[in-house]
Amino acid sequence: MRTRKIGHYGVGIDIGSTCAKTVMIDPDGKAVWRDLRPTGWSSVETARAISSDLSKGFGEEVEKHYVATGYGRVSVPFADKCITEISCHAKGAVLLFGEKNLNVIDIGGQDTKLIVVTEGVVSEFLMNDKCSAGTGRFLEVMANTLSMTPAQLCTLAGTGKETQISSLCTVFAESEVINLIGRGTAREDIAWAVVDSIVRKVRTQAGKLRLGKGPLCLTGGLCDFPYVREKLQAAFGREVLTSPDARFAGAFGAAQYALELTR
């Protein structure tokens, strides 16, 4: 067994609407444990399961501090503190991208967040409203209609050609997609239109705040799809950074907060 740093460890648990992400960092801020699982029907159960799995690898010998975030943050009974996903994503992005000034785009399961970070702290943010346009939920519904997984849709979209879904509302857009299918439009073209719709919606929302000078950073579940990143880049006219750990951004931020609790 490798030697472990003595001291405080920070555990960040990000209970999102679809996935629960957990990261544990050691006293130096290095990630030593990552976990991704479906949130399932009970956030409390999921949180308990995460903690028991974590304890199997890291027992009493490491002193763990917990910060919970995400929409299910209040359902983590053993959390030392709850902090919103806005603050956690911002902090996580600062850690992951090594920039103090940046703009976070997080396309989550139920909502999309835009966060402007200035000198390491949130200076402005926006969350989309009750509507699911421009969120992972929208993508999921459309993928379902096309009998694909969201991942397949995002990959296929890259090979499609320009096609329009004019409505941003999930319900109406779904009928439009069904119409396109009926007309025999190629699947990749419809996939193109779906991704285009999400990107346009995010771009429109961003018009409501003043983006800061730093780079745009894509966090959340869509960070794994180069095509989505490309489209965002084109829509915003600037570089979009992402990283394989970006879907853990909220959990990283929470873990860092947990570590800071000990200071």
Place this chain on the structure above:
Amino acid sequence: MADYVKMWENLGMDLESHDLLCQVLPTAVGDVFMTQENRPKAMDFWDLVISEVHGIRPAELIEEQKKGRKVFGTFCVFVPDEVIIAADGIVTGLCGGSQFWVPGGEEVLPKNTCPLIKASVGARLGRTCPFFRIADVYVGETTCDGKKKAYEILGQDVPMYIMDVPQMKRPKDLVKWKEEIADFAAKVEEITGNTLSVEKLKDAIRIVNEKRKAMKRVYDARKSEILPISGRDALLMTQISFFDDPERCAKMCNRLADELEQRIRDGVSVVPAGTRRILLTGTPLAVPNWKLHNIIETSGAVVVCEEMCTGTRYFENLVDGSAETLDELYMALSERYMKNNCACFTPNPGRIEDIIRLAKEYKADGVIDCSLKFCGLYDIEKRSVAEALKAEGIPVLSLETDYEDSDAGQLRTRIEAFVEMLNES
């Protein structure tokens, strides 16, 4: 609780449905108000009024009606109470602030109408609010499109008088509003059967000014670093003041202000030092709408001021009652009322100036600008409000909500994140 069932029955209310409303209100009051610690003792008056909100004051109004007095129901702070009071009439606010009434409103109004309008119409047509039953006449006004058209619907069920509020603030608009007030005065004389005199109008101006001064004293106490009262309690005071007798209202507000000023001297604050102070601006919060205050004040912050009609706009600026003719007094009223910076005016720079001034006076750490869903006026104005505040270096959070509880979680996340942001900066 005294037995008001007979009274409600005589008012032609739908008792069964009203029972349901009576069941939810006490829980709401308990959750929002009684969970607070260290409340000012003088809040006992408003606690009592709200606990029997459909009993105590309605019973008083009915007693006065028996003596021949008339009750005027109003929906907007543009309607000059002074004119009604001078003719020995009684004013009562009528805005609906509960989701309970919204479905009733939706039966006759498009879904995309603001909840305040839907609830107000629902409260009347559903016959579940005694105030809406008691009022002899409703006084509407041409502020927003939704209200204008809703008044046409209400007008089929109850006598309705509409005042034409100017949409701009040029000198000729002040004259126009003065003329509207004069016309309204004639109508009030007709309805009450009483003639207005200079003396009576001056007296009414004095009464309402005293009420404004008393409310301002309470609000002034909220400017202190030692915060003697929560936003929730202050809001309740303001909301009830729309329904109460103006002289008793002034007395009770002064009594509360006495206690608050003493608390400041004694260093008694309702929140720990360093709690983030929020100025709330936007659409009015009609009773029993306490949703935002409740979320903000259970998210580590506190509301120190409301720049809205259920807030500073209700009591700021006094009427100059020194003139000696009715015509001049009407002009003095017009001048005071036209200082209200409702979003129905264009352009409306005064509101932004007010928000910035109040944010400084009340030492707010941040501003939350919240409008009711489907209120285009306030929603569109958010952008210029946000830009002006950012230019001043004052953090701002823009929100939209309705009377439902379903968005409480999303609102809480935004508000907590805003408070975290204020704490870190």
